[in-house]
Amino acid sequence: MPFVVAVDGPAGSGKSSISKEVARRLGFGFLDTGAAYRALAWHALAIGADTDDAASVISSLSSFDYRIGTDPAGYAVHVGEVDVTEAIRDPAISAVVSRVARVPEVRAHLIELFRASMATTPKPGIVVEGRDITTVVAPDAPVRILLTASEAVRIARRSAELVGPSADTAGEQLRRRDQADSKVVDFMTAAEGVTTVDSTDLDFDQTVEAVIGVIRTAQPQMVE
Ligand SMILES: Nc1ncnc2c1ncn2[C@@H]1O[C@H](COP(=O)(O)OP(=O)(O)O)[C@@H](O)[C@H]1O
Numbered sequence: 120m121p122f123v124v125a126v127d128g129p130a131g132s133g134k135s136s137i138s139k140e141v142a143r144r145l146g147f148g149f150l151d152t153g154a155a156y157r158a159l160a161w162h163a164l165a166i167g168a169d170t171d172d173a174a175s176v177i178s179s180l181s182s183f184d185y186r187i188g189t190d191p192a193g194y195a196v197h198v199g200e201v202d203v204t205e206a207i208r209d210p211a212i213s214a215v216v217s218r219v220a221r222v223p224e225v226r227a228h229l230i231e232l233f234r235a236s237m238a239t240t241p242k243p244g245i246v247v248e249g250r251d252i253t254t255v256v257a258p259d260a261p262v263r264i265l266l267t268a269s270e271a272v273r274i275a276r277r278s279a280e281l282v283g284p285s286a287d288t289a290g291e292q293l294r295r296r297d298q299a300d301s302k303v304v305d306f307m308t309a310a311e312g313v314t315t316v317d318s319t320d321l322d323f324d325q326t327v328e329a330v331i332g333v334i335r336t337a338q339p340q341m342v343e
């Protein structure tokens with residue numbers, strides 16, 4: 120197994136963008152686990168499954184042919200032959216993804232895929248980000264971080280990515296998704312041995328430095 124940096128946190132805390140930049144600077148791979156839950160939600164809708172019905176979601180797993188790259192410089196997400204990299208960011212997917220992610224059989228299936236991806240990364244290390252990486256997917260990782268930020272800041276960051284009416288509803292949607300997700304996994308408080316990085320008052324670069332600082336403290340030889 121390569122050197123694993125596990126990063127969890129709520130929506131809009133910066134997990135994906137910060138982890139990607141940390142991976143780029145350290146020459147590590149990067150795995151966005153949320154993309155898999157989003158891609159499964161996309162697939163379930165595409166084949167006409169009922170995302171409110173666990174059995175229907177579970178049955179969509181057998182035809183879920185998922186691929187994602189681990190290069191932080193650019194990675195595409197595929198379901199079968201379809202490039203869904205953009206489509207899975209659609210608010211329509213954000214609205215249903217928590218229903219798919221709450222199904223235990225789904226989590227077990229995707230966790231196997233994540234572990235396989237981690238084991239086969241060609242880089243000396245990999246930054247893996249999601250909700251349950253520090254606690255379930257890679258609880259033995261040498262570096263485990265909870266990336267947080269106040270709800271107001273997280274909503275402001277997410278809204279800034281959008282334009283028009285969708286920016287107004289982004290806050291409500293983010294709050295609802297965090298609420299639903301936190302019933303399944305606790306990503307609001309750090310588990311034992313997990314270091315919290317609060318980015319509320321840090322800019323992007325300072326947050327990247329803070330995360331690299333945690334890695335440096337744990338394993339100085341991995342950070343030159
Ligand atoms: N410390 C920071 N300061 C300012 N903006 C940030 C910071 N961290 C992340 N961002 C921005 O906030 C937005 C949400 O970050 P993202 O990585 O998508 O969060 P997550 O993956 O946790 O949902 C992105 O536009 C990102 O560039």
Ligand SMILES: Nc1ccn([C@@H]2O[C@H](COP(=O)(O)OP(=O)(O)O)[C@@H](O)[C@H]2O)c(=O)n1
Binds near residue numbers: 129152250
């Ligand atoms: N390790 C993970 C990662 C994501 N998820 C689910 O996948 C959804 C999308 O994750 P994401 O990381 O793309 O979400 P953002 O916070 O980046 O918008 C979350 O809302 C969770 O429902 C999960 O359950 N466990």
